[in-house]
Amino acid sequence: MRPRQSNFWKVFTTPTVIALLSAAGLFSALLGDGVWDALSWLGLGIPAALALRGLLQRR
């Protein structure tokens, strides 16, 4: 069974956005302080928050 293109993006769209956000977060704090730091907290905070939400949610 060969995945259709739509299948690939259905699965990978959200992870790609998160991956790009964390990459931007990792990079931005290298550029400066203040708002650049805040951007990096956001970029790295999103994956951390999503993972913790999954871990802590209980039926």
Next chain:
Amino acid sequence: MKSKTIRRWSCVHTWTSLICTVFLLMLALTGLPLIFHHEIDHLLGDAAELKVMPADTPQLDLQQLVAAAEKHRPGEVMQYFGYDDEDPNGMIAIMAPTAGTEPNSSHTFMLDARTGEALEMPSANGGLMMVMLRLHVDMFAGLPGKLLLAFMGLMFIAAIVSGTVLYLPFMRRLKFATVRQDKSTRLRWLDLHNLIGVVTLTWALVVGVTGVISACADLLIAAWRTDSLSAMVAPYRDAPPLTQRAPATRLLEIAEEVAPGMKPDFIAFPGTRFSSEHHYAVFMKGSTHLTSHLLTPVLIDASTLHVTAVAERPWYMDAMGMSQPLHFGDYGGMPMKILWATLDVLTIIVLGSGVYLWVVRRKAAKPVLVKEERVT
């Protein structure tokens, strides 16, 4: 994806993970306190505290500081002077019995640049945090230890890549971030493994790759010595050994003249592995945030104080410089350190759940993946 392809990737994922898991667990656990080493030092009172003096108190010149250091540790020689970003009055001095002594046998302490007073930095020379650092860096096994950890880092990267490929067949029928709570413990942890693994993907890759680069630092420095340094100091090859060293007093002014707009990061004294037998090497860093991690060495003849060369930076030295902040997570304040620690713990959970899923799958009569393919 064909089921045969999936099985192949699954095999790659299983084995690369199994090979590196124990080492990665050790690295993640020892790395956790290292993220906060600065704060821990302050808490334990291991950090050197400089005296409070009027803000405009003048600093001693470099040669006076060298003399103060040599008086503090008679019989040893200067290897390096480092500049502390936090406090311009705190100079970090590294001394050893000989200039060529390997880093782990050197003694690190702080000099008050205004008074020449020596302050001990216990955690830079031993103690629990040093054990953590040595385990993390080379497992007390020197270069072979570093290279083994670099190899484990490569396995980790391969495990991340193959895990990402496998994310597709596993998640085809599931919405992003689905964690099936009511089916079985195994399914819950499979979903969590996939979710946490995929969201921490970029961070884990970056920390993995920069870790591998840092683990190869010894090789990169050796390459730099043979590539750039030896060409620059070629005229000195047959020069007699240095007997009288010119005073270090004006080193910074000399370096700043040829590297305008840059700031000193550290000074390597003659005979160390960051310099030659006949040179002071002043390593200058850029003055912007980004370029402050990139170092340009200025080689200064240690008897005439003439500039021999402003070295080019080979790309691999830049890669090594940029790897440090991206591996340590120390460039975005306390919130970044907390996030770094969180992502580190999440990685431990991915590693642990991976082992759990492997054990459960081995126990099961039917291979799990085949079963799941049939369901979908």
